[in-house]
Amino acid sequence: MAKNTSRVVCIDHIAIRVSDYEKSKAFYSALFDFLGFEVLDEYPQMMGWTNGQTRYWIGQAEEPDHKFRIGQPGFHHYAFQLRSRKDVDELQAFLKEQGAEIFDPADEYYEDYYAVFFLDPDGLKLEGMKYGEAGGA
Template sequence: MIDHAGINVGDWEKAKAFYDAAFAALGAKLLMVVPEQFTGGVKVGGYGREKPDFWLHEARDVGRGRHYAFVARNRAEVDAFHKAALAAGGKDNGAPGIRAHYHPDYYGAFVIDPDGNNVEAVCHKPE
């Protein structure tokens, strides 16, 4: 149902470095940066595999505590996402593993991004 979503980030370069690393592990990358003449001088960029699905918007007022879960194509991508996100400055919020209370095949990992958002990679496929 959701075509795309986005978050405000307080430090564009720090957030970009974090999401560049975390999304590379999921086969996604920064696909579009909107020219600043169309954004009022702030940085705005969209990440995805084929089209921009997740947007970063530079802002002074960032929202903490939001949760976003990103599709991993397999469990190895979940593991790689967690490792890359931690190496890029994220804070562990749940190591990769089965979350059977959600579903028997729910394999996810959680990281707090530089702005306090809870981001997750999840695979719903059996091993």
């Protein structure tokens, strides 16, 4: 067996820029409350949440009129691994209640890979997913 020589333990955090801080703050506050995250810290025009392992930050963009476009160089999507397929379905129901845009509905996208894809207020694609639970709910 090869020795693991990676010095990276995990991805500590992601930080994104948003065009409308208050709108994104409301979206992410509701999302992270649903996902079981807590507020890590908040500064003027910047806020972060954590579940103890993953940290996600938003901050006001300097050029809010420069819109993100899916398919362009840069961010593709960020995936939250959930505990079960049932959690994926519950996330989708929550997102619909919130009026969030579902990009691709909850489904099996690859063998034993169940996910829902959705957009944040700036059109950044996010995903709630579960793999390794074939046939389970």
